[in-house]
Amino acid sequence: MTILNLLASAASDSFVRLFTEMNAWTIGLFVLGIIFCAIEMFVPGFGFFGISGTVMIIVGIIVRMICGGDLYMLLYMILISLVLFILAFWVISQVITKGRLSKTALFHVDSAVPVGNTEGTRDFSYLVGKSGVALTPLRPVGRAKFEEETIDVIARDGFIASNAKLTVVETEGSRVVVIEIKED
DSSP states (O other): OOOOOOOOOOHHHHHHHHHTTHHHHHHHHHHHHHHHHHHHTTTSSOHHHHHHHHHHHHHHHHHHHHOOOOOOHHHHHHHHHHHHHHHHHHHHHHHHSGGGGGGTTTSSOOOSSTTOOOOOOOGGGGGTEEEESSOOBSSEEEEEEETTTEEEEEESSBBTTTEEEEEEEEETTTTEEEOOOOOO
């Protein structure tokens, strides 16, 4: 008998013994661990179910090894765990994306801002060149009044006192840059 045949015989013998000699504790821990890990796929984050399921699977494998397991059984159990995880993940992802579950509020993702009701960034370009008055001290940010409109502004050259006369020199999005008008 060659070494390859001997290894194949030992591997097939271990695979059969893995299931025939498995006690109730090992089966219970292993199955419950897989179920808990599947539940974790629905619960956000790595919490109670994920940690508990992983620990149960590891303890189930350890209990099986203590009760007369060998290296082949360890490899089979790890392989079976990975296949079951991948299969559960695939089934759950199919159910979530294509089944009835995809239409529930739990998995419905939508924008927090109502569609069609957004104003976006206001355009202040019409203010360039207009004069106004500082309502608050600009250090360099403060509030100023242009005609009848109060706007948050930024002083280009640092501090500007309250009630100083201003003019808008540039705008970029909602950023309005002003300078003080010096009276000579």
